[in-house]
Amino acid sequence: MKALITGVTGFVGSHLASYLLGEGIEVVGTCRRQRDGSVPPTVENIRLVECELRDKTAVEAVIAAERPDYLFHLAAQSFVPASWASPGDTIHNNVAGQVHLLDAIRRLKLPTKVLIAGSSEEYGEVLADEIPVNEHNPLRPMNPYAISKIAQDFLGMQYYRQYGIPVVRMRTFNHIGPGQSEHFVTSSFAKQIAEIEKGLRPPVLYVGNLDAQRDFTDVRDVVRAYWLAIQHGAPGDCYNIASGRSHSIGELLQLLLLLSPITVSVQQDAARMRPSDVPIVVGNAAKFTRLTGWTPEIPIETTMQAVLHYWRTLLSQS
Secondary structure: OEEEEEOOOOHHHHHHHHHHHHOOOEEEEEEOOOOOOOOOOOOOOOEEEEOOOOOHHHHHHHHHHHOOOEEEEOOOOOOHHHHHHOHHHHHHHHHHHHHHHHHHHHHHOOOOEEEEEEEHHHOEOOOHHHOOEOOOOOOEOOOHHHHHHHHHHHHHHHHHHHHOOOEEEEEEOOEEOOOOOOOOHHHHHHHHHHHHHOOOOOOEEEEOOOOOEEOOEEHHHHHHHHHHHHHHOOOOOEEEEOOOOOEEHHHHHHHHHHOOOOOOEEEEOHHHOOOOOOOEOOEOOHHHHHHHOOOOOOOHHHHHHHHHHHHHHHHHHO
């Protein structure tokens, strides 16, 4: 069996590729060249294929050549602040690429099973009596990234209803772990702590909104859920992936600081604050658990240890 992963060189893509290889699946991944002309590094034993997903012809050529049994569509502009800075680019990038993938499968009449990686950002503003959030909750997006993910979500449903393409739609709540970009909150904290430990910066840690509460799941639990979903998910249906528990950003910062001998001054940075933010998000994954038996297995403390270890190791190699 062959799986094609878009965005394979990214945070979730690399973890998913490793997991699928462990399941005996052949893995092919799409990538784009970096500005310096190089190809981003990724896990061993996968085959990389250059493809600009916004190029309809290039996408169809890849799908025709690879004819995958599974397509995991992870590639996206996924940084919420960047979506405020470039809303048009975010929406075009995230929506056009998916249209080209689904349309290529339709035109080639392939039986490929497709997983669309959506986001809890689709739910947006959640009312107090709606927590924990299930799949029937109204969608009230609060940023351009969320709007792009709703479009991807609904496109997946439409291509199933109209053309019978077996698409499973995931709405994944916050996922964290080793290898995540420093643009994301726990990775940013861990990198700053690791730099302070090595004397590379003053003992001042810059933060955004520490009061926001989010539902965090380890990325390694998330990719396990994706594999179960593409095998057992009902075509056209959507599923939440969440832990069912919330932690404030401040709590996660304290967990990281407990793992380090340093003493720091914590300062709020206005540039790290969102124009709009949801106070608390907790997901309900009961529907997916009933279907597959999946539950998160990795404790948040273990995840924080792995994130800090990742940055310590990376800085020691530089």
